[in-house]
Amino acid sequence: xxxNIVAKVKDSIEKMPPLSPVVHKIxxxxxxxxxxxxxxxxxxxxxxxxxxxxxRMVNSAYFGLPxxxxxxxxxxxxxxxxxxxxxxxxxxxxxxxxxxxGVLDPExxxxxxxGVAVASKLIAQRLGIDKKLLEEFFIAGLIHDxxxxxxxxxxxxxxxxxxxxxxxxxxxxIDIEKNVLxxxxxxxxxxxxxxxxxxxxxxxxxxxxxxxxxxxxxxxxSMVVHxxxxxxKVLKVGFSGNYVIDTIDEAIWQSLGISEEIVFEALTPxxxxxxxxxxxxx
Amino acid sequence: xxxxxxxxWGVRGSIPVPGPDTMKYGGNTACLDLRSDAGDWIVFxxxxxxxVLGESLDLSKNYTVNLCISHPHxxxxxxxxxxPVIYIPGNTVNIYGPGxxxxxxxxxxRGQMQYSYFPVRTDELRxxxxxxxxxxxxxxxxxxxxxxxxxxHPVTCYGYRVVYxxxxxxxxxxxxxxxxxxxxxxxxxxxxxxxMNEQLIEFVKGADVLVSDAQYIPAEYxxxxxxxxxxxxxxxxxxxxxxxxxxxxxxxxxxxxxKEMDAIVTHYRxxxxxxxxxxxxxxxxxxxxxxx
Numbered sequence: 001x002x003x004n005i006v007a008k009v010k011d012s013i014e015k016m017p018p019l020s021p022v023v024h025k026i027x028x029x030x031x032x033x034x035x036x037x038x039x040x041x042x043x044x045x046x047x048x049x050x051x052x053x054x055x056r057m058v059n060s061a062y063f064g065l066p067x068x069x070x071x072x073x074x075x076x077x078x079x080x081x082x083x084x085x086x087x088x089x090x091x092x093x094x095x096x097x098x099x100x101x102g103v104l105d106p107e108x109x110x111x112x113x114x115g116v117a118v119a120s121k122l123i124a125q126r127l128g129i130d131k132k133l134l135e136e137f138f139i140a141g142l143i144h145d146x147x148x149x150x151x152x153x154x155x156x157x158x159x160x161x162x163x164x165x166x167x168x169x170x171x172x173x174i175d176i177e178k179n180v181l182x183x184x185x186x187x188x189x190x191x192x193x194x195x196x197x198x199x200x201x202x203x204x205x206x207x208x209x210x211x212x213x214x215x216x217x218x219x220x221x222s223m224v225v226h227x228x229x230x231x232x233k234v235l236k237v238g239f240s241g242n243y244v245i246d247t248i249d250e251a252i253w254q255s256l257g258i259s260e261e262i263v264f265e266a267l268t269p270x271x272x273x274x275x276x277x278x279x280x281x282x
Numbered sequence: 283x284x285x286x287x288x289x290x291w292g293v294r295g296s297i298p299v300p301g302p303d304t305m306k307y308g309g310n311t312a313c314l315d316l317r318s319d320a321g322d323w324i325v326f327x328x329x330x331x332x333x334v335l336g337e338s339l340d341l342s343k344n345y346t347v348n349l350c351i352s353h354p355h356x357x358x359x360x361x362x363x364x365x366p367v368i369y370i371p372g373n374t375v376n377i378y379g380p381g382x383x384x385x386x387x388x389x390x391x392r393g394q395m396q397y398s399y400f401p402v403r404t405d406e407l408r409x410x411x412x413x414x415x416x417x418x419x420x421x422x423x424x425x426x427x428x429x430x431x432x433x434x435h436p437v438t439c440y441g442y443r444v445v446y447x448x449x450x451x452x453x454x455x456x457x458x459x460x461x462x463x464x465x466x467x468x469x470x471x472x473x474x475x476x477x478m479n480e481q482l483i484e485f486v487k488g489a490d491v492l493v494s495d496a497q498y499i500p501a502e503y504x505x506x507x508x509x510x511x512x513x514x515x516x517x518x519x520x521x522x523x524x525x526x527x528x529x530x531x532x533x534x535x536x537x538x539x540x541k542e543m544d545a546i547v548t549h550y551r552x553x554x555x556x557x558x559x560x561x562x563x564x565x566x567x568x569x570x571x572x573x574x
Contacts, residue, residue: 037463064417066432066481074474077463080436083383272386 005158006182012154013191022047023092024197030085031135037081041072044088053091054084089135093142103159104152104241109145111238111274117141118273119228119237120205126266127224127256137224140205144225145240146192147185147206152241155181159241166243173242174210186210210246214255223252231263237274284447285319288491288530289571291338292331295456295497295511295533296357306540308568310334311357312455312533314493318446322424325349326442326453331568332361344372348423351379352455353439354390362391363400373409378428380438381415388413416440431485433457434478435510443485449574452486452526454494456533458510486524490574493566494520495533499546502535518550521561528562528574 025043029035045051051072058075059068069075076084099106120141121134129137151159158181165176174184189206198206204218205225212222226248232238233245253259292298292310300309311329325335325347339345345367352358367373381387391413392404404411414421418440420429429443434457441454459482460475462468486492496518497511512520514531521529534543547565554561564572 038466041464064419066418071470073464073468073471077460077471077475078432078434078478079438081463082436083438086383269389272389 005155009150009155009181009183009188010191012150013188013195016150016192016195022050026050026088026092027135027139030089035081035085037076040081040085040088041076044072044084047092050088050092054088057087057091058084093139099149100153102152102156103163104148105239108239109148109152109241112232112240113142113145113238114274115232115235115237115270116144116225116228118270119232119267120224122266122270123224123228123258123263126258126262127220129220136201137221140202140221140225141228143189143193143202144205144209144229145185145189147187147189148240150188150192151177151181151185163241163243166241170244172210173244212252214251219255223256226252227256227263231267235267235270237270284449285573286444286446286449286451286491287317287571287573288314288451288493289317289335290314290331290530290532290566290568291335292327292329292361293532293534293566293568294329294357294536295495296536298330299536303539303541306567307534307538307543307565310568311361312352313361314453314532314566316426316444316451316453318425320425322426322446323348324423324426324428324444327352327358327455328362328365329357329359330361330364333364334569336364336366339367341366341370344370346374346376348376349378350428350442350453351377351387352433352441352453353380353435353437354382354387355437355456356394358455359391359394363395363402368407368409368411369402371408374412375409376412376414378414378416378421380417380440382438386413387415429485431482433482434460436508437510439510441482441485443489450489450491452489452492452494454486454492456495456510457482457512458508459512459516461507463508483520483524486520486526489524489526491528491530491572492517492521492524492526493530493532496531497533497535514546514550518554518561518563522559526561528564528572530564530566530572532566534565 029040029043044054054072055069055075058079069078099109117138121138124134124137162176162180166173174186177184186207190203193203193206200218201221204213204222208222209225209229212226213219230246230248292313293308294311298309298311310331312327313329313331313335315325315335317323328349328351347367368375379387395404397403416430418430418432420427425446427445430440433439433441433454439456444451460478462471462475464471494517495512496514498506498513500513500515503513543565547563550563554563
């Protein structure tokens, strides 16, 4: 039976639509301070859905513009290249955590993902990590639960069972998932990440945010997202179907060289940032 | 008849430039205030001129200061930590201004007072400080009706239109006319830029006084296109199209010497006179007031 479900999950992963290569290009353009207006719009326009999303965001209540923007070029003329770079980046990634209405509340799940994304970036900033890499921490946090998107969208019965057990009996979420589904959301996340050609850093964030890796080049991503995920749960930022909050091992604090107090301090702007992002949903 | 008085406390763009060549117009960065005969008061921008304004106040009294920030570049905010009003209990400072896509207004103002940059943090300020993030909208300050308008600058920047009874005052912080940044003659973009520029004319229309960024002269502009500033030509044309009565050139180029500024004003006054145009033209000078 379990074998059967595992095969079905693997099949679903195979059927996941590929991550648009545009997203990778957007990340490159967004991180390149010398990219031109033309270059930026050329890349965004490769993906018509993304183009539409950027225009929708520019016309959202957040910007409160006096008139409707109808094209990408109008958006660049009006708001400038730097703002559109950041809008495009957020927009491209936001679509990847879209949850079908099912077991998990899409808005709560989205809020949790954004919360972990913002928290990962703030913690990375506090650790003094190179500014150029901060966006990668944001992305790592944003997609850390990508495995749950597949579970929720394709296996709602099993997902409900997992959440019910977590709520009634408690226990480590990945143990419950293993028992019910045969695979954890971390394992599913890694499989999706590999299909999408994620770099190791992101694979570690997706695949090891519950029991972080302490050594190696990508360990920092695994640890930072683990801390961000845990604190987002403590601070009740959204909900991702997990009723049990992990404890952070002393070894992780030592490895990162920070303390609980420092993380709380670094997360002061968290709610403001989330509120800002929420405006895009309107 | 109602009257308004505008006073300039800092008129320079980009960076303070004190020295023998800037004695007449002044070296402090953007700050001006507007007072009505009924006691209404707004301060625009918090460049280093805000310190000079602070010196002019009787600090034994309590104040409610309404500070309208055009945008958060240094030359428009870094006089704030040197504004004595913020350190005195009983005072209130209401800060209006835009956030950016990346940071809120409050984060930006707090950011420049982080411990690495400045010894006093905003949490330690004794006055009561409130932040009001603006969009394209309107709000009221006493008898003043304040309208805002998004301007073209590398960071979110707003212009302010203040209506007081029969008087209209306009302050345009940093602003460059919209243009086709793609330089590809795409008619849609060209038309869009034109339309945005026409909207600004509407916003400015019928002003008694317009104070506007006019950092460059036309000869300097080709090398500075996209930097978010207007030329003297741009702004005089805007004032003429919008039927403005009095124009103050503002946000002077830091390298501009007093003598050069005098020559610019004389040149344009002659042109206006020759064409029989009634626009009154001045270059804003620090510590000078104008009542209308």
